[in-house]
Amino acid sequence: MRGLRAGTVVLLACLLALALLPLVxxxxxxxLFTKMMIMAxxxxxxxxxxxxxxxxxxxxxxxxxxxxYVLAFAAPQYQAADLWxxxxxxxxxxGLLALIIxxxxxxxxxxxxxxxxxxxxxxxFFLFHDTKIxxxxxxxxxxxxxxxxxAGWEPFTLENHTHFYFVVxxxxxxxxxxxxxxxxxxxxxxxxxxRVNEPRMKSLGYRTFRYKLVCFVLAxxxxxxxxxxxxxxxxxxxxxxxxxxxxxxxxxxxxxxxMGTLTGAxxxxxxxxxxxxxxxxxxxxxxxxxxxxWQLLMGAFIVCAVLLLPQGLLGLGKLASRLRSKPAEARDx
Amino acid sequence: xxxxxxxxxxxxxHFGGLAAVNDVSLEFFTDQIHAVxxxxxAGKTTLTNLLSGDLPCTSGRIYLDGDxxxxxxxxxxxxxxxxxxxxxxxxxxxxxxxxNCRIAAQSRLPSSMRFxxxxxxxPDVVLAAKRALAEVGLEHRAQVQAAALxxxxxxxxxxxxxxATRPRILLLDEPLxxxxxxxxxxxxxxxxxxxxxxxxxxxxxxxxxxxxxADRLTVMVDGRVLESGEPELIRAxxxxxxxxxxxxxx
Numbered sequence: 401m402r403g404l405r406a407g408t409v410v411l412l413a414c415l416l417a418l419a420l421l422p423l424v425x426x427x428x429x430x431x432l433f434t435k436m437m438i439m440a441x442x443x444x445x446x447x448x449x450x451x452x453x454x455x456x457x458x459x460x461x462x463x464x465x466x467x468x469y470v471l472a473f474a475a476p477q478y479q480a481a482d483l484w485x486x487x488x489x490x491x492x493x494x495g496l497l498a499l500i501i502x503x504x505x506x507x508x509x510x511x512x513x514x515x516x517x518x519x520x521x522x523x524x525f526f527l528f529h530d531t532k533i534x535x536x537x538x539x540x541x542x543x544x545x546x547x548x549x550x551a552g553w554e555p556f557t558l559e560n561h562t563h564f565y566f567v568v569x570x571x572x573x574x575x576x577x578x579x580x581x582x583x584x585x586x587x588x589x590x591x592x593x594x595r596v597n598e599p600r601m602k603s604l605g606y607r608t609f610r611y612k613l614v615c616f617v618l619a620x621x622x623x624x625x626x627x628x629x630x631x632x633x634x635x636x637x638x639x640x641x642x643x644x645x646x647x648x649x650x651x652x653x654x655x656x657x658x659m660g661t662l663t664g665a666x667x668x669x670x671x672x673x674x675x676x677x678x679x680x681x682x683x684x685x686x687x688x689x690x691x692x693x694w695q696l697l698m699g700a701f702i703v704c705a706v707l708l709l710p711q712g713l714l715g716l717g718k719l720a721s722r723l724r725s726k727p728a729e730a731r732d733x
Numbered sequence: 734x735x736x737x738x739x740x741x742x743x744x745x746x747h748f749g750g751l752a753a754v755n756d757v758s759l760e761f762f763t764d765q766i767h768a769v770x771x772x773x774x775a776g777k778t779t780l781t782n783l784l785s786g787d788l789p790c791t792s793g794r795i796y797l798d799g800d801x802x803x804x805x806x807x808x809x810x811x812x813x814x815x816x817x818x819x820x821x822x823x824x825x826x827x828x829x830x831x832x833n834c835r836i837a838a839q840s841r842l843p844s845s846m847r848f849x850x851x852x853x854x855x856p857d858v859v860l861a862a863k864r865a866l867a868e869v870g871l872e873h874r875a876q877v878q879a880a881a882l883x884x885x886x887x888x889x890x891x892x893x894x895x896x897a898t899r900p901r902i903l904l905l906d907e908p909l910x911x912x913x914x915x916x917x918x919x920x921x922x923x924x925x926x927x928x929x930x931x932x933x934x935x936x937x938x939x940x941x942x943x944x945x946x947a948d949r950l951t952v953m954v955d956g957r958v959l960e961s962g963e964p965e966l967i968r969a970x971x972x973x974x975x976x977x978x979x980x981x982x983x
Contacts, residue, residue, distance in 0.1 A: 581848070581849055582849075584853075585848050585849055585852055586839060586842065586850075587847055587848050589832075589852045590839075590845045593825060593828075596826070596827055597823065597824070597825055599787075601836075602807045602808045603785060603787065603807045603811055603817060604808075604811060604836070604840045604894070605808050605811035605812045605898060606840055606845070607806075607808045607809075608808070611845070611846075614846065
């Protein structure tokens, strides 16, 4: 119980730090953290599948990327899209795509599930890559950020990077809180039960397919939310946003942070992007441009993290709290 | 006599060329324990799997209250009031003992597509779970993680989860396996109570328990029914002595 409360305190402190960041940080860092928070939402949506339901998807970027394209389509050329219309539209489109793909892929499990999610996502990738829709392989620009006007009144403008930052921060907190509620609900207990022992859930009378499908759609729609803001921030959408590289990268964030915990997913997203940035900023040592080979170092980092921290970065915190509580347990025993 | 709650008609299951269950016709009545015994590989567990829907049958019929349920999925058969326990303990190891039963009891809500209210804010479900735990004598272990239970306690939990789904028919696959003598005495007593309101299939190797409990006894050998009838008649049957019971004599 004490561990839980300590966790809440740390969480609130992090939230506060994020809320205060724009007061001290330069524009570059504000935009960087915006991007990290967007990826954190994306990672949480995947963790819902991987960490909580036990569905390892290698095609989650399809829903992320599609939402970006929806934003690009929703905006009249050289003009801004309406946030209140285009955001729900993007999430619904991603959710629908997840419904179609999910209805097919959820009939498989294990390694086959990984393969077919990858296959379907690649189909979506090539749909955008090989056809003239939205610029093909070249991608498409989102010229203006969505406008959040309500009957002429604009509560915030996404063109302002600080406003953008706070909108994403609020969404991150909101998504986190909603998923916490969800995981504690009857539905949440069912999906965790499915991860732990699906055959037993069936024999207890649960139609597990339905629950997995609803979960898949929810995760797809949330990935859509992240993809929408990623496209809005970057101002450009290309097929790469829905490719397997992107799917693999977000899966690594989830694994790095610690599967099956929402904070782990957020932590993983932040950590991976910071490490990436750090490696890219490495100086030239002895005539070798280390920064150029940052992906090699990134690989080494991931391997070390997985070997040393099988529970992810969050495992560090658990380890620390276990060490602290050991004397207490010894007394009780 | 009242109509059978569950009835199989020439039920058959082939695994390739092997007939694991061959032409088995049995009846199960409320207020009766129908024990199925037989040597290893006789097809007892396969029979249980066919009745619970875990395996599809090759041919034959399974009637539940007169409806043919052969071919239905395990979840539908469970929702129709057939509860089963597994020979190999099949529980949620990372969950607490209470949560194992709570999720079993939750399955009887009309739907679990509820996304907001905490799962613990359904007092009826929690109560049903606690009642099931009390029935098997595990209530003092409610907050313990299931993985930390002894083997015998896990067997008790297995039964409690089945009970928490409020079944009318119980399919129990070796419920006493691995239980200490105290626990198994308690379980025998529980099964005797449960039969008043349930039809029951009992697959069990503990012959003392079988003869203490069974109202009807079926002996299976090589997927076939060798004998079926009153326990005393079976005990006296020469064929059964030879095929099965005789081998247990020291």
